[in-house]
Amino acid sequence: MSGLQAFFEMGGYALYVWGAYGVTFAVVLGLGLASWRGLKAREQALARLEAARPRRRGRP
Amino acid sequence: MFTRLANPTRFLGLADRLLPWLAGATVSAFAAGLAWGLVLSPPDYQQGDTVRIMYVHVPAAWLALSIYLFMAAASVVGLVWKHPLADLAAKSAAPIGTAFCLIALVTGSLWGEPMWGAWWRWDPRLTAMLVLFFLYLGYLGLWAAIEPPDRAAQAAAILAIIGAVNVPIVKFSVDWWSSLHQPASVMRLDGPTIDPSILWPLLVNALAFHLYVATVLVWRLKAELLDRRLRALTLALAERT
Numbered sequence: 001m002s003g004l005q006a007f008f009e010m011g012g013y014a015l016y017v018w019g020a021y022g023v024t025f026a027v028v029l030g031l032g033l034a035s036w037r038g039l040k041a042r043e044q045a046l047a048r049l050e051a052a053r054p055r056r057r058g059r060p
Numbered sequence: 061m062f063t064r065l066a067n068p069t070r071f072l073g074l075a076d077r078l079l080p081w082l083a084g085a086t087v088s089a090f091a092a093g094l095a096w097g098l099v100l101s102p103p104d105y106q107q108g109d110t111v112r113i114m115y116v117h118v119p120a121a122w123l124a125l126s127i128y129l130f131m132a133a134a135s136v137v138g139l140v141w142k143h144p145l146a147d148l149a150a151k152s153a154a155p156i157g158t159a160f161c162l163i164a165l166v167t168g169s170l171w172g173e174p175m176w177g178a179w180w181r182w183d184p185r186l187t188a189m190l191v192l193f194f195l196y197l198g199y200l201g202l203w204a205a206i207e208p209p210d211r212a213a214q215a216a217a218i219l220a221i222i223g224a225v226n227v228p229i230v231k232f233s234v235d236w237w238s239s240l241h242q243p244a245s246v247m248r249l250d251g252p253t254i255d256p257s258i259l260w261p262l263l264v265n266a267l268a269f270h271l272y273v274a275t276v277l278v279w280r281l282k283a284e285l286l287d288r289r290l291r292a293l294t295l296a297l298a299e300r301t
Contacts, residue, residue: 007099011109016174020167021098024116028272031159035279042286049293 068285071145075278082275089268096261104258113171115261118246119269121164124192125227127157127273131199132224135217145281147213148288150220151203152280156273158196165189176240184233185241188226195223 010017097115104111131150138146168186169179180186199216206212234243246252252259 010112011103013108013110013174016170017109017112020113020116020170023166023170024120024163027159027163031155032272032276035155035276035283039279039283039286042283042290046286046290046293049290049297053293053297 093265117167124161
């Protein structure tokens with residue numbers, strides 16, 4: 001168990017190390033999620049709109 | 061190759077084939093990088109466990125700089141050759157670069173406090189990175205504030221190109237001026253000076269960050285292309301009724 005405790009304590013620098021990794025992954029996951037969801041929303045909106053205009057599909 | 065990719069439909073097809081691989085590789089690389097950086101690598105003899113901050117701080121800073129250069133290059137291509145995807149590629153990359161610039165600044169601050177005794181100094185490199193952050197915000201602001209999109213693209217492209225001068229300033233600031241920030245220990249002409257036990261986790265995390273950028277860039281570029289199609293369809297529908 002003291003190995004796990006040492007891992008969390010990071011040699012007394014827990015605030016700095018975990019703060020840094022926390023911010024990094026909060027931003028990385030947040031941006032990733034927002035980007036992916038933005039794409040999904042547009043794919044769905046496009047599917048709805050293209051269903052409303054079947055005649056024009058495939059024509060320039 | 062780039063003229064073939066200029067066709068949005070072809071790009072979208074390629075993107076759909078690449079994305080599962082990119083996303084999977086990103087997750088794997090991050091898992092490996094985290095394990096290596098947080099657990100398997102040793103603490104530094106001087107900096108102790110704070111050296112682990114380097115594994116997120118340095119890749120974030122590297123990418124904040126290279127993404128801005130990518131935006132500047134894409135902006136030139138958009139302005140000069142009118143490549144249809146170029147401006148959208150720059151626009152898609154910008155939020156990612158902004159995020160990494162923010163990560164670099166915050167993680168740097170969290171590293172600076174225990175090591176230098178300062179959350180912030182008006183040091184040449186830190187100041188130049190803060191300027192880069194404002195350039196990123198300005199770029200995003202131009203896209204958000206200007207209509208129609210073609211004019212926004214032009215204005216943003218000019219900001220990206222002019223701002224690119226800041227990138228070598230950040231990079232060489234530690235050589236040109238007396239700086240609190242340590243000089244380069246990886247990207248040097250005579251090779252890295254870091255011990256392999258610390259260099260390797262750094263490189264694995266850098267790979268993870270690069271794969272992440274590729275994945276998110278493709279997602280965002282796809283979204284931009286779909287946006288264009290949505291606008292065109294909405295316009296056409298409105299004209300019919």
